[in-house]
Amino acid sequence: MTLTALALFVPACFALNAAPGPNNLLAFSNASRLGFWRAVAGSIGRLPAFAAMIAIVALGLGALLAASEAAFSAVKYAGAAYLIYVGWKLWRAPAPDAAEMRVRDDSTSALARRDFLIAIGNPKAIAIFTAFFPQFVDFAAPLAPQFLTLGGLFLIMELAAAALYAGLGRVMSGVLTPLRLHRLNRGVGGFLIFSGLAMALNPKH
Template sequence: MTLATLALFIPACFALNIAPGPNNVLAFSNAARRGLLVGLAGGMGRMLPFAAMILLVGIGLGAVLAASETAFNAVKYAGAAYLVYVGWRMWRAKPQAEIYARSDEPVTTLIRRDFLIAIGNPKAIAIFTAFFPQFTDLTQPLAPQYALLGGLFLVLECLAVALYAGFGAGFQGLLTPNRLHNLNKGVGGFLIFSGLALALNERH
């Protein structure tokens, strides 16, 4: 793999990392409520699923999932249902008692939530399956190339988490109880919309 290839991969990959999907919006929301460090910690929940998906794609199982309509749909609908569930709870939370704004909610709960949202999105495997091969050299061993590309993706994903958490933390001091409630409803509505869009989106 050449430096020219990496120079193309890094900005293209980062564009995927910083897209305002459900995980990134949650990182922003967590940091806005609980501070930068909590936002960063919560956003790390996605790393294990993404690493596993990269590994699956690297050994060929990602292509199997991408080719199986039944398997793909099972994961898609489960992930969509979870997004709607989380979004509905956030939307319905009462002012000044939002379930996702509690200071006593364990950080492990935020990490687990990020983990479940990431693992319930089969589009990630589809992205890795379609995206990574464009930057590989088939005349060279694939395993080291996927390891490098996967490692870079995870590093850039951490940077995306830091950016969203940083922006969220910048709003922390501006959140009154009413604004916090509105933020909760806004994020909840976004998650519901994302879940419905995922469920209704036709596979390409």
């Protein structure tokens, strides 16, 4: 893998990382309620999920899973159901009062677990990795070090994107009244429900 390939990989990869998907919007919502650092800590939960997917692709199983209707469907529907569940909880959450906006009982481990389950429940991420990573790999050279490099960069930029969304959420929290926060939660919840339904109803490709 050349420096030119890396120079092309970094901006293209960060564009994927920074897309406003369910995990990033969850980081935004968490930061608006709980603060920047707790949102970033919770966002670490997605990293093991994406690391596992990158390992699957590196082992050559990504194309196999993408081609397996039963395996793909099982992961897809489980992930869709969880997205809808999290979205419904956010949608139904009552408007907090001022004290609740300062102190919430969401533990960091609970935030990380939620982030992990949303990430691992999206099988299309494997298809993206399968299509995206090989474009930057030199197949004439050993593959393992290249996938480690690309995978490591992806995870670093994924956390940076989460921090970006958390920062935006924290800045917005200064102007979020309880009613506005309630509307924000409903907006994020609605997006998660929509994403889950879209994942469940769309064909495999």
